[in-house]
Structures are given as structure tokens and as C-alpha cells.
Amino acid sequence: MMILEMGDIRKAYGKNVVIPGLSLTVNEGEFVGVIGPNGAGKSTLFGVISGEHVADSGSIQMAGEDISGLDAAARCHRGIARTFQIPQPFLGLSVYENTLVSATFGAGLHGDEARESARAALLKTGLLKLANNGADSLTLLQRKRLELARAIATQPRLLLLDEVAGGLTDAEVGELLELIVSINQSGVTVLWIEHLVHALVSVAERLVVLAEGRIVADGIPKEVLDVPAVRETYLGSDLEDEEADAVVAQAGGDDVRG
């Protein structure tokens, strides 16, 4: 079943046309990585999907329903959640309260249902023992976990991750990967923008490359990374040749998934 279907989406900021016309379909349960140079329009694409940005034209459907006219809150109720490049917890609240706010105001849950959703999100993300700690007391990895907990407390069907792995050590990235894979395996479709290509392609089943608001490659990560234009325009600027080879060799998604 198709969870997301975008047809000929256009988005400009004033005269700056960031997405000239983009079509993308995602099946329920897929794990899709999104890469592309700075300014390619990746975050804008997420904003258009989540409803923070209104597309100038084009269609967007979720599970067969036209959501073009819905705002971000209504889309969250339908099951779209996103994280931000810079985690945005409420620092004055506890870890638990942060997830409860998401369950209540994001998903529109009430009472026991909201509390259970918040608790389940903390359990899933390994934060239950820190539930009563202030969000401002968390380490960077724990903040990333909280960002994920706040997203899954809304019980999403489609989870948009915007560079959640930045700033972590390799070991921490490994922990985060395991968590994201397990969220995906619980049935949540994942779309993940990440500059850490090696981490992304170790778990993504599909890789979409964006450049100047257009999809320039889309397919199995290993094959996409082998496309010369992708290597040159993206990997080339980011990685040395040997590193690029290592990334391509790693793509296949079987190390963390086991």
C-alpha cells in the first residue's frame, strides 16, 4: 500500500524556486534515505510533507487521502511525525512531560491513552528510567532519543527524520541506528535525511538523491551510489575516493538489521 504519494509538487520562497516539480511515492513500511547537497531542498521537502510549508502547487496524498489542504496539526493526527535538525524539546519540562505534550497536542490523545502512548515511546527509546529528569539534563544522544520519543508518542505511520545522527560519536550513531531500525520494523515508514551517508546506507532499503529540488537518483542504495553523477556531485564533495568505495560496499542494509 502507498503511504505517501506526491505529484508534481512545487515550492518557492519568494522568487527562490526550491522545488520546481517533484513527484515521489513511498510504500508503507519502507525505509528510505534522502541525501543531497546543502540547499538541495531536503528540509523543504519534509516541510511540505508535514504541512509546515504549503506547496505552491501539486498534490499530496497519504494512504490514499488527499492531505494537500491540511495543516501540520491535522497531518500529525493522520500519522505524520517529524524530527528537526536541532532537537527542540521543552527544556523546562521533564522527559515524560515532553512526550506527553506530543501525545496530547500532536496526536490529539487524551487521558490514559495519551499517558500510555508517552510511556510506550519512552520504553521504546530507552528513556523510561530518565522519565522524571529534566529535558535540559540530557546528553546529546539522549536528546536525540527524546526527539524520537516525542515523534513516536504521536503514533506515526510515517516518520520524517531530519539529520538526527549529527554530532554523535560512531558508537552513538550505532545505537541510534538500532533504535531507528526497530521503529521501522514495528511498522512505521521512515524517510530519513542524513549527511552521514555511511550510516544511512547501512540501514536504508532505498536511497533518493535530491539536487536543486529534483530527484536525480532513486533506488537500491548500492546502485544509486554507483551512479557516476551521484558519486561526483555528492560523495565526491564529501568523501575521499576510498571512503566513497567503502560507503558503496557497505550499502545493502544488512549489518544493523542482522
Ligand SMILES: Nc1ncnc2c1ncn2[C@@H]1O[C@H](COP(=O)(O)OP(=O)(O)OP(=O)(O)O)[C@@H](O)[C@H]1O
Ligand atoms: N523558511 C525559509 N524561507 C526562505 N528560504 C528558505 C527557507 N527554508 C529554506 N530556504 C531556502 O531554500 C533552499 C533549500 O533549503 P533546504 O533547507 O530545504 O535545503 P536542504 O537540502 O535541507 O539543505 P541542508 O542540507 O543545508 O539542510 C535554500 O536556498 C534555503 O536558503
